[in-house]
Amino acid sequence: MLEFALPNPHALAVMVLIVVALILFARDSIPLETTSLVVIVALTVGFTLFPFHTERETIQASDFFLGFGHKALVAVCALMILGEGLIRTGALEPVGRFLARLWRRGPAISLLFTLLTTATLSAFINNTPIVVLMLPILIGIGMRTGVSPTGTLIPMGFASILGGMATTIGTSTNLLVVNVAADMGMDNFNMFDFLGPAAIGAGAAILYLWLVVPRMIPERQPPMQDTRSRLYTAQIRIDENSPVVGNTLAEAMERTDENIRVDTVQRGKGAYINPLPDVVLMAGDRITTSDTQANLREFSRVLGGTLFSGDHEVDALHPLSIEGEQLAELVVTPASRLANVRVGDAQLRSRYGVRLLALHRFEEAQERKSPGLDNIQLRSGDVLLVQSTADKLRALKETTDFLILDGSIRLPSKAKAPIALSTIIGVVLLAALNIMPIEISAILGCLVLLVTRCLRWKDAMNALSAQVILIIVSSLAMGAALLKTGGADYLAQLFVYITFGAPPAVVLGGLMLMMGILTNIVSNNAAAVIGTPIAIGIAQRLGMPLEPFVLAVLFGANLSFATPMAYQTNLLIMNAGGYKFGDFVRVGLPLAIGLWLVLTTVLVWAYGM
The missing domain is CATH 3.30.70.1450 (Regulator of K+ conductance, C-terminal domain)
Structure with a gap:
């Protein structure tokens, strides 16, 4: 049996802080930004009052601010801005039009093509704008055909997560794992280095989403479709x-x-x-x-x-009239400025020209109707039934605050779309061909969009999410503290102790399973950053290659299928489609388990374990 000493007080304190942070991350009542800031303050103040000395260095409390300038965060922010450029210019709208035409011809083959298109786009673009593009199309098709979109929305959303697993820039989680591993001395992953195992897993998963899932989910009614209470x-x-x-x-x-x-x-x-x-x-x-x-x-x-x-x-000859106005459903997006803002303070009428009729939130069985909503805090994923003119609703497509679920509104076509599309292709090619790192090519792409006026500075700033930024910075700070105090080595040693005598393949599978469970409970970015140094420590203690264990963390942190809270696009889909919590468990849990088995098997075979 292995023996090891207890961790030092600083490492123990960091591990306790991480446990507390993970618990707070899982609580809906506490904003993720607040928890992230608590972590940063606790680390900086704690290491200022109680310095940690090693034989080679003293940890400086200010080091925990370095996450704000970390190349992974720079790349994530730049890619968010590039995604915003695609939305603002309508560069992806031709894809939407093509899919809409295809769905009229054959629903079954159209669903497969939609899943493949969504996954492919999500490998290079943040999947939130992809889901924002697809949702109105699929819901609009359901409205026109009279068929509930229940069988299409969850598969589409999960396909976007699958595509994001395939490249280093597919998700912020991938970028963080790759960069943290590089910071620890591991050779950097190129953009397509793990495309093979990801494609094998995604291929099996897409067949499941195409052939099985539409038959598994009971037909659901989108939350507001029966509400016709105009004001x-x-x-x-x-x-x-x-x-x-x-x-x-x-x-x-x-x-x-x-x-x-x-x-x-x-x-x-x-x-x-x-x-x-x-x-x-x-x-x-x-x-x-x-x-x-x-x-x-x-x-x-x-x-x-x-x-x-x-x-x-008002009488029979002069009835009440609201000529020119229509109903629409709006979803509060993850990037919305109205997230965590009271309805009474949102100024929906004066700022956006819409009247709020009702609000639907996934944990509530029925929608709540206006009036009586002023004290409700808006959250990402909330569905608002509003009334306004067609012009005002079209104008809302120019904001990042709402996603319009009214599929009848015409998709825009803008002259600068080719510039935005060429820019994102150029950014990907420069990184894929190793001409320049992704954080540099992405920043260059942002400059091109701003100079060519595809984006205004205001649009670029609106594309950034304070929540994402703070979660990444706090996660990097926790990972650095865990590594420098010896906590990561201790946890790796503990993991090896628990799995003592087990084959390396079992250890690898156990690590990916642990990350998969964690990512469905807390922030996947936090799980990935904390798990990466532990994975490297495990590989070193077993004398195994680092790559499969780091990939186990990366893939495990992307298994965000089993709960609607596991990923921000899950919430958008859940509310928009009227799904129940159990629908995600019914569909997502078998998918997560199946992917875990497939990816573990592929990694074990690929690295000869």
């Missing part, structure tokens, strides 16, 4: 015999159980009074409000008033 703006004129004459506005609102929202109070021609609670109502006053037809009529009855639309009393 109408109207005025309620207070009649002379109304029971609220002489009452304050607050007292009048109590009669409606506080359900009425008063926009303005008009007194006389062109005279308006601020709708303060202590305003005393008089006969002839007109209260302007917006609500459903049924509620407006009920408010009019309760307040003893007459309902007006424009200059006419």
Whole structure:
């Protein structure tokens, strides 16, 4: 049996911090940015107050800020901006149009082609914009054909994750693993070095997603499709015999159980009074409000008033009208500026020109309807049923805050799309041919997009995610602390101790399985950065090649299929398609287990273990 001493106090403290961080990462009630900042502060303050000395160096607390300038973070940010350029210029829209035409001819072969296209694009572009492109197309096809998109959305989303596993730039997770391993002295992976095992695993997985998954998931109804409660703006004129004459506005609102929202109070021609609670109502006053037809009529009855639309009393000849407006479903994107913002503070009407009718969140059985949503904090993946004009909804496609699920809105075609597409191809080729590292070619690509005005600086800044940046920096800081204090070596030694006597193939499979479990519970970036030094330590202690163990971490950290929280695109798909939590477990768990077995087998065979 192996023997080893307990870790030093600094290593033990770092391991405790990592466990706490992983627990906090898994809690929805605490923003990931907050947990990341807690980690950075704890490490820097802790190592300032309690310095750690080795025979060769003293760890400087400021070293934990180096993640902000790490080449992996630079590459991730630059690739996010490049992806934004593809969206802004509509460079990927021809792919969407082609798929939409293909689906009219044969759904079965079209699904296969959609999966292959999604996976291929995701190998070179962040998969979030790919999913953002595909979702409205697939939902729009479902709306036009009357067939629920249930059988297509999860396979498409999972195909984007599979494609991201294939290259060093496919996901931020891959970039982090490759760069952390290089920082530890391992030879750098080239862009397509692990394409072979990834393609074998993805090939088997896509067959499963194409042939099996559509038959596994019960038919679901997208969350808002049955909701048709349009909002109408109207005025309620207070009649002379109304029971609220002489009452304050607050007292009048109590009669409606506080359900009425008063926009303005008009007194006389062109005279308006601020709708303060202590305003005393008089006969002839007109209260302007917006609500459903049924509620407006009920408010009019309760307040003893007459309902007006424009200059006419509402009757059979002059019904309530909202000509030119339509309903649409919007999804809050991971990059949205409105994530974690209260609905009441989001200014949806003034900023975006939309009226909120209802909100759907995946953990709630039914959608919640407006009014009564002001105190709800918006989250990535929330589906909003809104009402607006077609022009305003088209304008929303120019923002990164929402994904429009209304498949009837025409896809844009812009003149600068060829420039954006050529730029991303150039970035990939420069890195693939080893002419320059990906972080440098990607930065060059960003400059090209900005100089050619494919992107404005505002668009580029909006493409960056504070959440992603802070998670990467905190993960790099935890990984560095674990490595420099000897914690990574201790955990590797512990893993070897637990698996003592087992063949290297079993150790490799156990490492990938551990990472696969971890990535479905916490941030996959955090799991990857923490797991990489441990994997290298295990390989060194076993006297085995480093590459298969590092790839075990990389592949394991990408097995984000078993829960909707495991990956940000899973949440987008879950809400948009009306899926249940169990649908992801039913489909994703067999996929994760199957991929784990296939990839472990391929790595063992490829490296002769």
